[in-house]
Amino acid sequence: MSDPGDHVPQMPATPLLDDDTIDALVEGRPVADQHASLAAFACRVRAAGEGPPPPPAPALARLLRDGLPSANGSRPGAISAADTADHYPARRRHLVAKAAGIGIAAKIGLGVTAAAATVVGAGAGGLLPDRADRMVRDAIEVVTPFGFGDDGVPGGRRSEDPGPDGTGSGTSGADPDGFGEDVSSDATGESDGEPGVDGQDIADEAPGATNRPSDDPGSGPPVDPAPPVTTGGPPGFPTPPVTTGPPPDVPGRGAPGVPGTVGTSTTLAGSEG
């Protein structure tokens, strides 16, 4: 039989916390000695919010100094995202400052690399003139595993590429459905003795007839005077839609006591829940 004093609890006893104690901890009122460690924790947490204001980002600093243009007579609250956009957060400012401090040789190297990357990117996107475009594509195909098909799309198959079965039956091979086996007599020259079509007359039933330019420059299809909105992406790549609504992280707030419109926030589900 062991003495009562021999018993050592496996887990330290946690003092009971009633609602009054919790309220006192939250509000910074005195609590019983057994909760002193929690009171110290609460005090430290509150102290973390009592320092000086953090340095504002440039856009916010501008706002704090000058206010908004809308302060000069326009309707209140109509503040655009552009007014408050901050393009240079601290990390980017740090990188820019770092770049400014590197040597001249490194800067030249960076410049050459950036220029080369730009040319390669433009070539890959098909933005260069035909001759330069072909040279860049050939260079890319030599030094990278990527290939450009005839349509200029990376990864596209050339006509001499092997087909899926690896037997050389690529786009130039015989089609299993028989497409291309019948050739027009106009093309072979059997009809008029001249091989190939003359290209002058195209049937109106042919696809794309409505978009085909006519001889009369004034009678063509209507042209939208507004240029298409592009965001700098290469041709053939979809442009993301531009949204102008408020950011989803900003909750709406109605009258006091009425919860605002809550967006799709992801609350962190924990096992403590």
Place this chain on the structure above:
Amino acid sequence: MPGHDRFDGEFDAVLAAARAGEARGVERIFLALSPVVEGYLRLQGAAEPQDLTSEVFLAMVRNIGSFEGDEASFRSWVFTIAHRRLLDERRRATRRPAPAPLDEAYHHRAGDDVERSALDAVATEQVRALCERLGPNQRDVLLLRLLGQLTVEEAADVLDKSPGAVKALQRRGFRALARLIEREGVPL
């Protein structure tokens, strides 16, 4: 509730000025609330609490026209923005590896008393480490209650939970903290 009157009774005038885009209104709000918002984000483990704080206040300025309410509601609204920005940052962090911390990332704000600043920084780091070991929901609730000085109902609104759930999380959070401090002898 302490901490709710940070505008010397002039909240309505400050809000009106800020809604009109006047610098003095925005500045008053920033001076009053940015320290607690930054403290909240820092103790939540935000990678760049200062940048995130600026983002919160820029979003606040952009949307202040839609706000109606008193100072307590405004404080709760700002913390809602802060919390959602924090969640956004965490989502971004899961999509790409966290960058190496900058030299000034753990910055000690220069003050008159360097020793005091250093001690404060150490204390804040101890508290942050303790918070890190809590469950995320417990941490959210305790920090909103202690640092944000939000009521149970306001914290529930920010976290999109019921007041009952917030009270339960609060109690469990405090008990978990007490166990941690007692078991590991964390100096506070």
